[in-house]
Amino acid sequence: MSKYKFFATVYDKMMDNIDYEGWKFYLLQLFFKYGVEPCSKVTELGCGTGMMTRLLDGDGFRMTGIDISEDMLEVARSRSARNIKYLHQDMRSFEFSEEQDAVISICDSMNYLLTVDDLSKTMKSAWNSLKSGGVFIFDLKTEFFYRKQLDGKKFTEDLGNVSCAWRNKYDKKNHIHTYYLDFSNGEKEEHIQKVFNADEIKEAAMRAGFDRATVYDAFSFDKPKKKSNRIYVVLRK
Secondary structure, X not given: OOOOOXXXXXXXXXXXXXXXXXXXXXXXXXXXXXXXXXXXXXXXXXXXXXXXXXXXXXXXXXXXXXXXXXXXXXXHHHXXXXXXXXXXXXXXXXXXXXXXXXXXEOOOHHHHOOOHHHHHHHHHXXXXXXXXXXXXXXXXXXXXXXHHHHOOOEEEEEOOOOEEEEEEEEEOOOOEEEEEEEEOOOOEEEEEEEOOOHHHHHHHHHHHOOOEEEEEEOOOOOOOOOOOOEEEXXXXX
């Protein structure tokens, strides 16, 4: 799994096209559907700079953010209220002393898990942290997205004091996508993500103890389509 380094300082600028409010509204719809009440204890895995963690905190949820990158967490802490807990932990082995009502992960953080075993370990950590009836909600980018929207393409971003050129390569055989980030100040980063198919997600969930799952085309309550760019998975304990 990649650790954000220099990228943490420019992450929010690179993600300023993301409709976080829209994503939050969809999560709130899922919370309502699956009985996650206001003021519930919610943990975000791969919280990054804490954008969604802060938004849900503002709606009254008791939030905890977990990320493997201390650099990202430093940014999150500097921008958040003191009541939000930020923990430097690996999503594959995180632990809580209190049971959570929901665990969430958005913005394809789960795609950074590169094996079914790692996916299952993360699900198991969520299972261990959830109360009975609690839910683990996460999204995943799809193979269609990597192949049709990113593979072979190069993009540039003007980030103010620095610019970034990022190249994309999708390995069809191993279902691995690599982002190559080259910043104008000489910094370089490589980020690797994995596509999981339906059978792999099911296998990982069952190994973790989940036996109730629903999958949606992102930002809807429709079934995933062949041309879905992103899916949402809801696992219920």
